[in-house]
Amino acid sequence: MAISEKDLLLALGNEEPRYLEILPKLDEKAIAILSVLSKGNDTMMATKAIFLAGLSKTLSGAVIVETASKSAVKLKRIAAASAMEHLPEEKREKIALKLIDDADISIQKLVIRATGNSKSVKLKEKFTRLSKESPSGYIRELISALPQPMP
């Protein structure tokens, strides 16, 4: 049975939402509520909504994540980076190409982990550049530890 708006708000309000328990109850109406929450001023709630939207693996969920990836609010972009690993590859790479240019190490870390095996040439180029130019030794090491493609 689909989750009501009240129950969805309570479930996401939890300090530690049980995303996998909420997931089967999501319908399009609930995704629409997530969309509203993702754009709201309650940043904590917005980040939870963005993550759950990505987890839903729906087209409308992906749109929520993509929109969040362009947000001026860093925590929303971090949530988008957290969520993107659950998106279809094409969508994931599109968002990754945007987020990998973010100066924030947390965002770069999540993008690299989510798309490290990507075959996208553009993304590989960005990883190669970061592996040489990133001021963060951690990011350079993370990229160098990615599995190398078969020759």
Added chain:
Amino acid sequence: MAITQAMWIHGHSIKVEYHDRIKSIRRAGFFARITGKPNTTNWFHFSIPTTVIVNDKRQMIDSVMLRFRSGSNKAKVTNVDIYDGDWKIAAYDNLGLYPATFGLQRFNVPGKPEISWGVGISIGVSFTGTTDAQNTIEFSSAGCDFNLFESVRLHFKVLTTPTVSIDQMLASMREVYEPVGVRVVRMSDENLDLPSLNTVDVGECKRGITTAEQNTLFNHRNNVVANDVVVYFVEATNPPYNGCAAHPDGKPGAVVASCATRWTMGHEVGHVLGLSHVDNNDRLMTGNGTGNITNPPPDLISSEITTMQNSNLTVNP
């Protein structure tokens, strides 16, 4: 929770800081009656006899009390500061107290610190009346309650400063913990420059299960002894949570995200002490989010208090 010591001193022992600002002071058997000069402020002091150690136990201050009455709303108590020797341990400012009859005004001391040097109470008073009757205030007595509390000892490791200040989170936690007899002691603060862990992977955040990043983060326990609890303030968790109390064995602690509520730290430390979620928004351990708490401060019930007291992370005095 019975108090261990209650110490009082009579009102006519009061000391005046600025004698040139008072018109008269009369010490009677009942009280000390002070008439201030118009448009002056002054400080009055009580020294509370303080037995700092009883039966080999250093006492902790619970609260101080004053009995006084004012001739009008033109003779107001504006400040009550509480000292242990030269250390100010509590300050109540911007008060406006002018009771017409003697009652008991209690001032809680947050953190319930151990007392070392003797308790002093400093009382700020403003006199704004035009007549002596208006500018008169009478002090009958001052006292202090002492107690012995179980303590949970917290160390704060800060990767990102949270939106709700750590001071506010600590004060909120004390609002919940102290009334049930658990003192929250701030042992240390440290900033950690760990950008790669600022958004920390916490997985599904289940008790006893930790990620590699949690294991790395929780290794940072400088100045922390075995049963102390560390709270790591991070920018965010992956996935997004307000906080997460899952911790490696032998390294008790929790992470708190930068957008957490004022109650999140108390909630997460509650998990560390063994508490579980409940479906009740009047309680600290609500599973519906501390942002939805309906009747602040939230409650801890007796079974939860027992669990906390039985935890080896709460230290007996």
